[in-house]
Amino acid sequence: MSYSLSPAADQQLTKLLEEVKQNTALFLGYPVSKDFDYEELMPFLKYPMNNLGDPFVPSTYAVGSRELEKEVVKFFADLFRAQPDDWWGYVTNGGSEGNLYGLYLARELHPKGMVYYSEATHYSVQKNLHLLNMNNIAISTQTNGEIDYEDLENTIRMNRQMPVIIMANIGTTMTEARDDVAKIKIILKKLAIKHYYIHADGALSGCYSALIEPRPAFDFQDGADSIAISGHKFLGSPMPCGIVVVKKSNRDRIARSVAYIGSMDTTISGSRNGHSPLFLWYTLKKLGIEGLKKRALHCLAIAQYAEEQLKELGVEAWRNPNAITVNFPEPSKVIRQKWQLAAEGGWSHIICMPNVSKQQIDELILEIKLSLYAHQFAADII
Numbered sequence: 001m002s003y004s005l006s007p008a009a010d011q012q013l014t015k016l017l018e019e020v021k022q023n024t025a026l027f028l029g030y031p032v033s034k035d036f037d038y039e040e041l042m043p044f045l046k047y048p049m050n051n052l053g054d055p056f057v058p059s060t061y062a063v064g065s066r067e068l069e070k071e072v073v074k075f076f077a078d079l080f081r082a083q084p085d086d087w088w089g090y091v092t093n094g095g096s097e098g099n100l101y102g103l104y105l106a107r108e109l110h111p112k113g114m115v116y117y118s119e120a121t122h123y124s125v126q127k128n129l130h131l132l133n134m135n136n137i138a139i140s141t142q143t144n145g146e147i148d149y150e151d152l153e154n155t156i157r158m159n160r161q162m163p164v165i166i167m168a169n170i171g172t173t174m175t176e177a178r179d180d181v182a183k184i185k186i187i188l189k190k191l192a193i194k195h196y197y198i199h200a201d202g203a204l205s206g207c208y209s210a211l212i213e214p215r216p217a218f219d220f221q222d223g224a225d226s227i228a229i230s231g232h233k234f235l236g237s238p239m240p241c242g243i244v245v246v247k248k249s250n251r252d253r254i255a256r257s258v259a260y261i262g263s264m265d266t267t268i269s270g271s272r273n274g275h276s277p278l279f280l281w282y283t284l285k286k287l288g289i290e291g292l293k294k295r296a297l298h299c300l301a302i303a304q305y306a307e308e309q310l311k312e313l314g315v316e317a318w319r320n321p322n323a324i325t326v327n328f329p330e331p332s333k334v335i336r337q338k339w340q341l342a343a344e345g346g347w348s349h350i351i352c353m354p355n356v357s358k359q360q361i362d363e364l365i366l367e368i369k370l371s372l373y374a375h376q377f378a379a380d381i382i
């Protein structure tokens with residue numbers, strides 16, 4: 001059957017497309033890459049692709065991209081130095097789902113565990129802890145947004161009869177601070193904690209953290225039991241997506257076979273987006289490790305440039321080591337709205353995703369400069 005849109009609906013579509021285009025061109029404040037070209041994949045949008053159930057177990061429903069999904073998961077298992085025979089994972093709807101999955105596994109392994117996470121942890125984690133009904137304690141942060149290891153140690157000591165579940169941030173949402181998994185392991189050892197689980201929230205910078213020197217301590221070899229990243233942030237994708245990698249031995253403990261789908265019910269959703277693994281696979285194939293590394297170095301160079309330019313204006317800008325997020329005092333509302341800059345507690349940031357150019361930074365800097373002058377001028381008259 002075929003139907004066509006009414007002129008009014010058609011107009012709405014045109015208007016939305018225009019809006020999306022314009023708003024995409026400007027934003028600098030959210031960690032989403034927009035430099036992708038997936039034209040070649042458009043024919044796949046004609047098909048109902050669905051990677052129902054576990055990607056590693058074939059399903060009776062055969063219209064999907066499971067083979068590519070497995071390659072995507074393997075790519076990240078290798079990048080995050082998982083044991084060659086002890087990894088599993090899937091392409092999620094985003095970093096939040098990957099974090100939910102990590103916590104879910106942790107709870108199944110340690111039902112009486114206590115979850116520790118820093119105050120700078122992504123807002124979705126608290127909701128997920130609530131959904132999972134897990135005991136949890138927030139730990140204070142240092143001024144750069146990294147977890148306060150002393151507070152962590154003292155708090156664990158007070159609850160040391162309980163298994164420890166750590167939600168480590170590999171790039172916090174506001175300042176891109178990384179909690180050091182190696183330091184956390186030292187604390188656990190010092191307190192002789194036998195039962196623990198460490199999940200790394202690498203939604204923002206997990207992907208490129210593995211590509212930079214010195215390599216931050218966050219992956220399986222450093223002591224993580226699971227790692228979640230977002231696919232639409234550093235890699236770039238038209239729809240939100242992510243990847244979660246866990247230890248296969250842990251995932252086996254929750255696996256349950258379901259006759260209806262002919263697969264295992266090991267994922268959070270039943271039906272899963274069959275297109276997003278395809279987009280991720282395409283990016284990974286096109287860029288390869290070298291391309292990704294170049295992308296990361298480009299981001300870091302632009303971030304350094306932005307930091308320097310802001311400082312030159314007398315703005316108190318700063319960055320965590322090897323971070324692409326540049327923090328500075330909240331600029332005027334007009335500027336924040338135009339460039340879609342998030343703000344919290346008087347601070348704002350720009351996130352130098354791969355598509356951000358020097359030219360855009362210059363434009364923003366000029367606007368900040370003008371607003372500072374206008375402010376100064378107004379102060380002078382008064």
Ligand SMILES: *Cc1c(COP(=O)(O)O)cnc(C)c1O
Pocket residue numbers: 093094095096097122124169171172173201202203204229230231240241242
């Ligand atoms: C973006 C982000 C998340 C959430 O990921 P989504 O892909 O938006 O679901 C979680 N943690 C951090 C640190 C993030 O930056």
